[in-house]
Amino acid sequence: MECSVCAGGCKSAEVEDVLEDGHLRRFVEKFKEFIFECKKLTRNQYLFVVDKNALPEMVLYWHNNSELKETHFSMGIGTDERSIAGKFAYAPVINVTVEPGNGDKNYWVILKAYLDEDNPEFPSIAAELPAALWAEREVYDLLGLNPKGHPDLRRLVLPEDWPEGVYPLRKDHDYKASPMDTPKCYYKPGPPDTMTVPIGPYHLALDEPAHFRIFVKGETVVDVDYRGFYSHRGVEKIGEGRLTYNQVLFIAERICGICGFQHSTSYAQAVENIAGVEIPERAMYIRTIMLELERIHSHMLWAGVAAHLTGFDTGFMHAWRVREPVMWLAERLTGNRKTYGINIVGGVRRDFLDYRKEMIMEKIKELRRQVEEFIEIATGTATFVKRAEGVGILPYKVAKAYSVLGPNGRASGRNIDVRRDQPFAAYKDLDFKVPVYKEGDVLARFLIRMDEVLESIWIIEQAIDQMPGGDVFVPIGELPEYEEGLGYSEAPRGEVIHYVMTDKKNKVYRWKVRAPTYNNLPAVPEMLKGYSVADAPLIIASIDPCYSCTERVQIVDVETGKAKILNEQQFNMLSIEKGKGVA
Numbered sequence: 001m002e003c004s005v006c007a008g009g010c011k012s013a014e015v016e017d018v019l020e021d022g023h024l025r026r027f028v029e030k031f032k033e034f035i036f037e038c039k040k041l042t043r044n045q046y047l048f049v050v051d052k053n054a055l056p057e058m059v060l061y062w063h064n065n066s067e068l069k070e071t072h073f074s075m076g077i078g079t080d081e082r083s084i085a086g087k088f089a090y091a092p093v094i095n096v097t098v099e100p101g102n103g104d105k106n107y108w109v110i111l112k113a114y115l116d117e118d119n120p121e122f123p124s125i126a127a128e129l130p131a132a133l134w135a136e137r138e139v140y141d142l143l144g145l146n147p148k149g150h151p152d153l154r155r156l157v158l159p160e161d162w163p164e165g166v167y168p169l170r171k172d173h174d175y176k177a178s179p180m181d182t183p184k185c186y187y188k189p190g191p192p193d194t195m196t197v198p199i200g201p202y203h204l205a206l207d208e209p210a211h212f213r214i215f216v217k218g219e220t221v222v223d224v225d226y227r228g229f230y231s232h233r234g235v236e237k238i239g240e241g242r243l244t245y246n247q248v249l250f251i252a253e254r255i256c257g258i259c260g261f262q263h264s265t266s267y268a269q270a271v272e273n274i275a276g277v278e279i280p281e282r283a284m285y286i287r288t289i290m291l292e293l294e295r296i297h298s299h300m301l302w303a304g305v306a307a308h309l310t311g312f313d314t315g316f317m318h319a320w321r322v323r324e325p326v327m328w329l330a331e332r333l334t335g336n337r338k339t340y341g342i343n344i345v346g347g348v349r350r351d352f353l354d355y356r357k358e359m360i361m362e363k364i365k366e367l368r369r370q371v372e373e374f375i376e377i378a379t380g381t382a383t384f385v386k387r388a389e390g391v392g393i394l395p396y397k398v399a400k401a402y403s404v405l406g407p408n409g410r411a412s413g414r415n416i417d418v419r420r421d422q423p424f425a426a427y428k429d430l431d432f433k434v435p436v437y438k439e440g441d442v443l444a445r446f447l448i449r450m451d452e453v454l455e456s457i458w459i460i461e462q463a464i465d466q467m468p469g470g471d472v473f474v475p476i477g478e479l480p481e482y483e484e485g486l487g488y489s490e491a492p493r494g495e496v497i498h499y500v501m502t503d504k505k506n507k508v509y510r511w512k513v514r515a516p517t518y519n520n521l522p523a524v525p526e527m528l529k530g531y532s533v534a535d536a537p538l539i540i541a542s543i544d545p546c547y548s549c550t551e552r553v554q555i556v557d558v559e560t561g562k563a564k565i566l567n568e569q570q571f572n573m574l575s576i577e578k579g580k581g582v583a
Contacts, residue, residue, distance in 0.1 A: 021107070023068065023098060031058055041485055042273045044107040044422055052113035055092065056125040062094045062109060063129060070097040070416045072403040074108070075514035076135030077499050078143040080171045084482055084509075087114040090122050090145050092132070093486070093497070095422075100415045101434075103423040108486055121146035131403035134522055142169040152188075157229045160184050168237060188225040190215035197533055199540075201230055212524075212540065219532040224525035239511040241503060245271050245479060246345050248508055252498070253339055255513060256546055258298050261290050262491035263498070263513070264343040269424055270487030270500040271345045275476050283347035283472045284426040285463050289360070290333070290340060291425065291489060292456040292463075296367070297326040298492035299407075299449040302544045306446060307378065309538045310387040315378050322370045329363050332356070347473035357464050368457050375450045388443035392527045392539035395440055402523040405516045406494020407448040408543050412440035419490040430462045442542040449492075479506050491516055493544050517546040 024046065028035060037049035050058060062071050077091040091112040098105040115122055124147035126133045136147035137156035144167040147153070155162065161184055167173060190196055190213070200211035209230035215223040235255060239248040249271075253264035265287055272279060300323035307315030327337045333356060334340035342350045352360075378384055394404065399412040409416055417434040419427045435451035437444040479502045488497045494516030503509035520543045527539050 021098070021105070023065070023096070024107075024109075027058075027061060027109075030061065034058070041110075041483075044103075045110070045273070045486055046107060047110045047112060047484065049112050049114070052090070052115060052122040055090075055111060055113055056123050056128070058111050059092050059094065059125050059132070060128065062096060063131070068097060070100060070400075070414060070421075071095065072097075072400065072416075073129060073131040073135075074403065074495065074497055075499075075512070075518075076132060076139060077110075077510075077512045078139030078145050078169070079501065079510045079512075080143060080169065081114070082117055083171060085114060087117055088120040088143065088145055089114050090139055092125075092135070093499070095418075095495070097416065097421055101420050103421060103428060106421045108422075110484075110486075115145060120144060121148050123148055124150040127151050130401050130522065131519065134518060141167075143167050144170070154186050157232050160186055168234065171241075187213060187227075188223075190225075191222050193217065194222050197536075199536065201227070208546070210521075210545070212528075212536070214528065214533065214536060216533055219534070221528045221531055221533065221536065224528050226521065226525060228521065236511050236513060239508055241507055241509065243508070244506050245476075245500075245502070245508055248511060249343060249345060250341070252513070253341065253343065256491075256515065257338060258301070258546065259294055259491040259493070259496070260339050261294050261343065262489045262496050263515075265291060265425070266487040266489045266496045266498040267500070267511075267513075268343050268345045268487065269489075270485045270498045271476070271479070271502075273485040273487060274483045274500060274502055275345075275479055277346060277474060277476055279347045279474055280471045281426070281468045282351070282470045285467045286348050286350075286352055286472060287343070288426040288430070289352075289460055289463050290330070290342070292459050293326055293330055293333075295456045295492045296453050297323050297330070298544075299453050300326070300371075302449060302492075302541075303374070303378070303446065305541055306388070306442070306538070307384060309541055310384050312378070312381055312384040312387075315374075315381065315384060318374050318377060322367070322374055325363055325367060329360065332359065344473065346476045347471070349473070351472050352467070357467070360460065360464055364457055364460055368454065371450070371453050371457070378446070378450075385443065387538065388441065388446060388542075390441050390443075391531060391535050392442045392445075392542055393440045394523060394527050396438070398523060398526050399440070402526075403519045404494075404523050405519050406491065407445055407452065408520050408523075409494065410435065411437045411444035411448045413438040416495075417490055418488055418495050422488070424487075424489060426463060427459075429466065430459055432459050442538055445542050482509060493517055493520065493546060495519075515546060517543070521545060 031054055034051040034054035035048050039047045041047055059073060063073050065071060072095055074093045074095045079089045081087055081089050089112055091110050094109040096107050096109055113122055124136055126136050134156060136150050139145040140147060140153055141155055141157045194215040194217055197214040197216055199214060201209045211227040213225040214221055235251055239251055249264055249267055252267040253260040255263045300319050304316040304319035307319060331337045334342050342348045394412045396413040399409050399414055415436050420434050432455045435448050437448055481502055481504050484501045486497060486499055488495060496516060497514045499512040500508055501510040524540060524543060528536060
């Protein structure tokens with residue numbers, strides 16, 4: 001069907017579907033001369049092939065639309081399509097929230113621009129939209145796509161000694177190669193008359209590497225520079241062209257040691273969407289139960305860490321004691337405490353027998369009582385509350401500009417949750433609340449997570465009670481070649497999204513993963529500014545970051561040149577000692 005809106009420029013437009021929503025209609029009408037192709041990928045996913053020069057205005061059209069308050073830049077996808085189309089491609093992905101809570105009205109928009117093979121550049125939007133800062137730096141690093149006008153094109157993923165002109169996600173790059181060059185490192189200079197406090201590259205509390213260079217005047221944080229990706233494992237490269245779509249799923253579950261099931265579910269849904277297959281309802285319910293168990297154990301783990309960093313070690317012990325039965329339950333249901341291995345494209349491998357349903361209900365009932373008791377203890381402890389209240393405030397406008405997700409976004413007033421807004425698995429059949437706070441501080445991030453734990457318990461109770469019978473798996477068969485799709489879930493830290501483009505012979509041509517911490521971490525410098533060095537461990541930990549690290553800090557006085565090394569215990573004592581001062 002020819003696209004009259006696009007003046008016949010569309011190759012495979014599905015115009016009636018695209019224009020069924022008023023916002024999509026206005027978008028197409030506004031930018032019709034820059035749209036070359038329109039396609040509805042699935043029920044709630046739309047792909048537009050567009051002129052690269054119109055990308056910034058198009059992205060801002062969606063992100064800054066006053067009628068679509070919680071719409072945000074979700075991720076950017078870079079692809080080497082030279083063997084298919086003779087070009088590279090860059091595609092921002094927008095999560096369009098027309099009406100929070102109404103899954104029938106919300107959708108995803110993919111704006112795909114093809115770039116010349118010899119000059120793969122596109123206009124940057126990062127100076128106007130901080131949420132795009134990392135996405136554009138990443139495609140520059142890994143694919144050599146050049147965002148013209150980007151304010152900070154230092155290395156993001158690759159080390160600084162990686163040689164110029166070598167791009168690991170290009171199809172002609174040998175994945176076994178590990179090129180090295182002259183060691184070097186580029187840091188952002190600090191403001192005048194400040195002292196530098198480098199935290200990392202081994203992080204102080206969470207045993208994963210990251211490097212924060214904190215610039216302070218006295219005890220007050222003035223500015224922050226961040227360097228991460230020390231544990232980058234190249235999973236996308238492993239998954240592309242070498243493994244079948246079901247083999248990739250097991251790599252996906254190993255992306256995160258805490259919320260791996262969220263990743264395997266997101267990846268499986270992306271492939272299922274491309275295949276046009278709806279999995280059995282019973283499998284949807286089983287996935288939902290495991291997703292919520294994962295949310296509970298993740299939030300309780302974080303609550304223990306937060307309690308420890310305020311000097312409230314009794315709270316640490318309570319939180320991890322409450323978490324342990326959830327881990328036991330996951331093992332009884334799947335055979336593993338973590339990395340469950342029950343997801344498969346088309347459903348799940350393992351059914352829940354009736355006695356397991358009774359076991360879940362018994363454990364969940366006791367869990368609710370223990371969680372409520374823990375919340376009462378924590379919120380009744382002056383040391384904990386005073387250390388968390390009014391610290392690390394992230395205003396709503398900043399959270400929106402950076403597309404901050406999950407509990408961190410909701411603690412700053414963002415009314416977002418893809419379980420509710422773009423439901424997947426069995427969430428459309430279940431009743432639950434999405435807690436939202438406006439304070440934006442560490443205490444709000446704690447309360448959000450505790451509220452979510454109670455809601456997760458309620459979701460599991462409903463899922464067990466309403467679980468339908470039937471199969472838990474449907475065969476997929478052959479996948480169509482070079483088709484695209486998204487899969488997503490609401491992980492404990494926020495929206496997870498997986499993009500898949502299929503290849504020949506049931507292989508994956510392009511697999512792009514965006515974890516929630518990828519969107520949350522860039523906002524941490526904004527959360528640190530104006531607070532003390534002693535607050536830094538707690539503020540950083542409050543976003544529940546997911547990356548690897550050692551706990552060592554070097555403090556340098558830029559005026560005298562004197563330096564001293566603090567180990568994890570010594571650095572954490574800065575935070576704990578401050579807690580004693582407010583008890």
